Amino acid sequence: MQDSEAASKPRGIFDRSTKGHQMPTVSVEVERGQIRFFAKALGETDPIHFDIDAAQAAGFPDVVATPSFFMPIEAMADEERARLGQPSLIKLLRCDFGRLLHGDETYTYHGLVFAGDVVQFDTKITDFYEKKGGLMEFVTIESTVSHAKRGVLITATRTLLHRLG
Template structure:
């Protein structure tokens, strides 16, 4: 069961670097056909400083932040809230974009436990997490909201 007393917890903000190889590989795996996501020359020809991360790339940035917190010995939200990965499902993901993420960016990521709720008479329990991806010069780039759930035993 989730530790509901952790509502409001904010994980240690960490800085991660968006590597070009990760962006290009991610774009290709998605089947992204816009060359600004995989070709530096095409991106620069359109006024971008480097390749542009595809719209769903913030999920990768959140995973990199998780890895960085672990490397630093800082607690991650999934640990703090008590995720049981044997029962954990991904409910939904929503991104609000305020700027583009580029290869080469160093961004800070902060994640907060927003809320918990139940459905199906308590057989499903949900947690809402919000992450902010921020660039020092360009401000907030992405606000990500995701819902995770436990499917509990009857």
């Protein structure tokens, strides 16, 4: 390989051949206990996150997940993929936890998630790029949580990065 070819070739850890890869859609059921546990861990006090009667009195069908419940849904989706024998996003990307950092994240909430919901989780690897002269590599991931009747509930764009230098 010529010196100019070596200089232009990314030297990162991420598997860049996964750009554009759409992970298989998985469905997960949101359980009341999961919502309560997560809301308690966050220090939430609103009874709509704990008490079905309070949630129904407020016009909801069941206890309401906090907006940040996206992360437990993603964890449940990863567990479901493992159960189905599918690789996790982290494994597919070849993340190195010794160098991996959390970058930017943006969430857009289109609807609420309730206990008893069966939601679909979709993830796509959308981009790779470098900064600091190749000392940092980034991957951008887009995910969607949707409900069969209520449509898209949450969209997320997140960035992970490896420190390479």
